[in-house]
Structure formats: C-alpha cells, structure tokens
Amino acid sequence: MRVRKAVITAAGWGTRFLPATKSQPKEMLPLVDKPMIQYIVEEAVASGIELIVVVTSLWKGTLEDHFDRSRELESFLEEKGNLELREEVGRISQLADICYIRQKEQLGLGHAILAAKLMVGEEPFAVFLPDDIIVGAVPAMKQMLEVHGRYGGSLLAIRRVEREQIGRFGIIDPERVAEGVYRVRNLVEKPDPERAPSNLGVVGRYVLSPSIFPALEKTLPGKGGEIQLTDGLATLLATEEVFGYEFQGTWLDAGTPLSLLKASVSLALGRPDMEEEMRHFLKELLR
Numbered sequence: 001m002r003v004r005k006a007v008i009t010a011a012g013w014g015t016r017f018l019p020a021t022k023s024q025p026k027e028m029l030p031l032v033d034k035p036m037i038q039y040i041v042e043e044a045v046a047s048g049i050e051l052i053v054v055v056t057s058l059w060k061g062t063l064e065d066h067f068d069r070s071r072e073l074e075s076f077l078e079e080k081g082n083l084e085l086r087e088e089v090g091r092i093s094q095l096a097d098i099c100y101i102r103q104k105e106q107l108g109l110g111h112a113i114l115a116a117k118l119m120v121g122e123e124p125f126a127v128f129l130p131d132d133i134i135v136g137a138v139p140a141m142k143q144m145l146e147v148h149g150r151y152g153g154s155l156l157a158i159r160r161v162e163r164e165q166i167g168r169f170g171i172i173d174p175e176r177v178a179e180g181v182y183r184v185r186n187l188v189e190k191p192d193p194e195r196a197p198s199n200l201g202v203v204g205r206y207v208l209s210p211s212i213f214p215a216l217e218k219t220l221p222g223k224g225g226e227i228q229l230t231d232g233l234a235t236l237l238a239t240e241e242v243f244g245y246e247f248q249g250t251w252l253d254a255g256t257p258l259s260l261l262k263a264s265v266s267l268a269l270g271r272p273d274m275e276e277e278m279r280h281f282l283k284e285l286l287r
C-alpha cells in the first residue's frame with residue numbers, strides 16, 4: 001500500500017534548548033537560515049508524501065504561520081525589488097498540504113503519534129522527528145519508502161553509531177536480510193554498550209503500519225511517565241515484521257544546543273555562498 005501521509009511530532013517542550021524555547025517552538029530554531037521543520041517538510045514532499053500531519057502543542061503557533069501565506073510580506077519584498085526572497089517566501093506556503101493536531105499533554109513520542117490516529121486512518125504512514133536532519137542526494141524518506149514497498153511491515157531508519165554513543169539511541173537486534181536491510185528481532189532503548197545487541201541505532205524516520213496505534217494504546221507509560229514509541233514497537237514486533245534500513249546520507253543531530261550549532265556549521269560549509277567565509281572564520285578562530 002502506498003504511503004501518502006506523514007506525521008511530524010513537534011509538540012515537545014524542547015527543554016534542552018531553554019531558555020531559547022521558553023516561548024518559541026524548538027522546531028522553529030534555524031539551521032543556517034531555515035527552521036528545522038522546513039527541512040523536514042521539504043524532505044517529506046521530495047519523498048512523495050501528499051499530506052503532512054504536524055502534532056503541535058501550546059506556544060507552537062508560529063510553526064503553523066511559517067507554512068501559511070503572508071501576502072503582506074510578499075508585497076513588501078516585491079516593493080523592495082527583492083524578487084528572489086519573495087519567490088522563496090511564496091514557495092514555502094505552497095510546499096505541502098499540512099494539517100495540525102494538538103497533543104494536549106506532553107506524554108511522550110508514542111502519545112504524540114497516537115494524537116494523529118484519526119488523521120492517518122488505516123494505512124501505513126511516515127513519521128519524522130524534526131530534530132533529526134538528514135541531507136544527501138536522495139531524500140532519506142524516499143529511500144525508506146522504496147524499501148518499505150519491497151518488504152512491507154514497519155521500517156526504522158538506522159545508522160551505525162560509535163560505541164560511546166550507543167547509550168543515547170534505541171538499538172536494534174538485527175538479522176540481515178539484504179544490503180543495508182535488517183529484520184528487527186528486538187529493540188532496546190539506550191542500552192549499556194556492553195550489553196547492546198549491535199551498534200545499529202534508530203534515528204528519527206519511520207514508516208509505520210497502522211497496527212502501531214492499538215499497540216501504543218496498550219502501552220503503559222514507561223521511562224519518565226511517557227508513552228514511548230519504542231515500547232509500542234516492541235509490542236508490534238510480536239505480531240508483525242519490523243525492519244531496519246541503513247539509509248544513505250548525512251545525519252545531523254539538531255536536538256541539543258551544541259549539536260544544532262555543529263549541524264549549522266556543517267550545513268554552512270556545504271553552501272557555496274557561505275563556505276569560503278566560514279572556513280576562513282573557523283581557521284582564524286582556532287589559530
């Protein structure tokens with residue numbers, strides 16, 4: 001079954017970015033000159049997704065405004081003769097069909113995905129976590145949808161992680177199926193590296209079967225009183241196949257102030273209009 005819909009979970013408090021996130025959404029923090037969520041919406045659209053459901057919460061209004069049309073701004077830019085920017089601002093408002101649903105209490109990622117249940121319905125769907133940015137020649141979700149089309153079930157984006165990073169990720173117990181594709185036998189959240197079943201960590205892209213909804217409804221609050229997606233996936237594993245796919249592309253973590261800064265610098269180094277000055281700046285700084 002073709003995957004048409006995507007859920008972007010953007011309802012969290014973003015506590016690691018406080019005070020920056022006291023009154024503005026974490027997902028609107030910029031990497032270079034684009035808010036994180038725009039990278040995600042662009043990836044979804046480039047992957048063929050037709051409808052995006054963004055799960056939001058209180059204080060997240062600017063997120064909706066970002067993808068709305070601002071005729072005033074467009075006219076202002078036109079009057080100033082800045083047609084390139086006017087074009088760009090207009091393009092953002094036409095990127096995708098987006099609907100929004102509120103998660104009224106921040107009870108975890110699994111709970112946020114459950115909020116989208118009625119909008120998704122009985123079909124497989126994509127999930128994006130907006131603080132995982134992936135850049136590369138072929139959008140990561142496009143690659144995943146292709147693999148999902150071949151194997152069905154549910155699919156998790158995975159990448160190899162350094163030993164000392166293992167304790168920060170959900171780690172799969174893999175059974176190799178094909179180049180870069182693994183059947184997931186088990187999933188362990190943030191394991192001790194000594195006991196981890198592999199070094200294949202889950203990052204924020206999923207293609208999920210609609211059976212995840214009843215699985216999440218059965219899931220009791222786990223760590224921190226939150227309904228964890230990992231626990232829902234563990235339930236799902238008992239009845240349906242779950243695969244992991246080692247996507248091609250560069251993963252940029254935008255989930256902490258330091259990692260966001262690093263992600264911004266690496267993106268700036270890949271931009272022809274910024275690369276030279278950025279290199280010069282870094283060299284001077286580190287002299």
Ligand code: UTP
Pocket residue numbers: 009010011012013014015016017026055103105106107108109111112129130131255
């Ligand atoms: P994080 O674990 O990064 O949480 O959630 P967070 O609130 O964004 O940030 P910290 O940990 O407090 O700094 C991963 C994704 O899941 C969403 C977040 O918005 C983020 O995009 N999320 C998390 C929800 O939508 N609802 C929740 O209840 C929890």
